[in-house]
Amino acid sequence: MAAAPADDPAVLVDFYRTMLLVRRFEEKVGQMYGMGLIGGFCHLYIGQEAVVVGMDAAIRTDDAVITSYRCHAHALVRGVPPAAIMAELTGRGAGVSKGKGGSMHMFDIERGFYGGHGIVGAQVPLGAGIAFAQKYQRRDNVTLVFFGEGAANQGQVYETFNMASLWKLPVIFVIENNQYAMGTAVRRAKAGTELCHRGEAFGIHGVQVDGMDVVAVHEASRGLVARVRDGEGPMLVEMQTYRYRGHSMSDPVKYRTRDEVQKVRERQDPIEQLRARVAGGGTIAGAELKVHALVLQKNPGGGCGSSRAEPSTMRR
């Protein structure tokens, strides 16, 4: 077992670099959308970076991940090349889904990434099916199923909790509670208990984690992943997080104040929190952060800008 990550500067630097990659990439996507180079529904992950980065680092490359339409970051951290994602966003043949899927539908099974699903909640039974396959084939893999707190109100989620628990499937249900489902604040849609308890009627252990703190996310995830891999059955984690941008690019965000967003950015930003923690002592790690920040500033998508030069699928 590696050293606890909180003590390992190299791990923290890596978290920082990956979170920053996601943020810069998504900012670039936002810009390109504004320029008309990306179309349709496009949902950015800015603000939520710690969730996917901390969790992905807790699983193996042969494990599986499935999520909703808000999927650019999940694909990126699984190792899909930024250029292939950007080419998909711009509707090119070089895109990860050959330009057929777009922002919401990216897949890369080699890297254990099962998409990219546009129907709220639909990825939950699908993810349980992937976990079912892992167990059926007697592999010691786990599946992470990401969904929003809005999706947590879909009936099929509870149908899935029931089966996953009944059959002890190796799945972790990750509720990314970013506080809003489109314009609906969580308190306007959620009856009953905290979301982390929503699996308890099915015997599914649940925890609530500060999803703005990548170290907390990672440590909680490591524990859950180890237990699920050991055959304890499904677990649930509610990640308390926040999305800075609109639900999608077409959302004018009238349902909350700028002030609310600003406060979260100032006090809880996942990247800033980690930077403060690492850079504090003037260490080598601190210097590395600066280098990463500079590199990503110059080249936000890791070379993705080149996709503009590629032929569109239409002209092929």
Next chain:
Amino acid sequence: MVEMTVRQALRDAMAEEMRRDERVFLIGEEVAEYQGAYKVSQGLLEEFGAGRVIDTPITEHGFAGLAIGAAMAGLRPINEFMTFNFAMQAMDQIINSAAKTLYMSGGEVRCPVVLRGPNGAAARVAAQHSQDFASWFGHVPGLKVVTPWSATDAKGLLKAAVRDPNPTIFLENEILYGVSFDVSDGDVVLEIGKAAIERPGRDVTIVGYSITVSRALEAASMLAEEGVEAEVINLRTIRPLDVPTIIASLARTNRLVVVEEGWSFAGIGAEVIAAVCDRGFDHLDAPPARVSAADVPLPYAANLEAAALPQADRIVRAVRDVCYV
């Protein structure tokens, strides 16, 4: 040749495919310990164990989604719906997940699932348990839709469906489960997308699928007594539709009647006739006719039920109309 019922043929197809390929498993309500609500999975639990013959809770949206996800992850699920009426609960997963993912992933994610179960009217189970969904599923690119009639169809097409890399909707018929047919021995595998001529004839082509093939054959016998020789085509597959076989028959008979158990609006008859107008219009000597369910939810009373479903006498009348006799 061996004589067997459609029920046995389906069972044997599943057992043979499960023996052949470790990835194949059966999942659904009452498929294991109860041996199938209609006893189609008789003996499978005993042979393959609870790891491969899996009873689910009553949770169609959930278990169909789970089976579809397992298929995306490399397994070969056979998902039984107790009847297709209940598949409406799972429609989103069938259409949005199973049918569309191969395309929208740019060919990356395959979904080799078979979704099977009885479809259409049974006997006096009323409106909510009696509907033919062939045209619903047939509408969707990304799905294959198979409608077996005989035991040979059932066996050969189910085995083909299990081996097919695409999601396949396999629409059985409860009334046919107990009907016996001769089936060749051994590994019967039919090609999906090929129709069969069940009775040759030169005067008129009657196209049907599933139980309407039985009705069409009854009608053909009645017509033969009047001196009209009907050719009966069993579509076997709704999507992809075997248009060449229909056109070739029409080139000989020049007259067409399409029989379906579903409603006529935007139905299979409409689709077959549109295909004929596109690709075989010059063969037609009379406007083609449709025989379908009455445009009402299926009634319970025996006389009303019979009147609402396509029967041989209505097919005979339609044939007389298109033959101008």
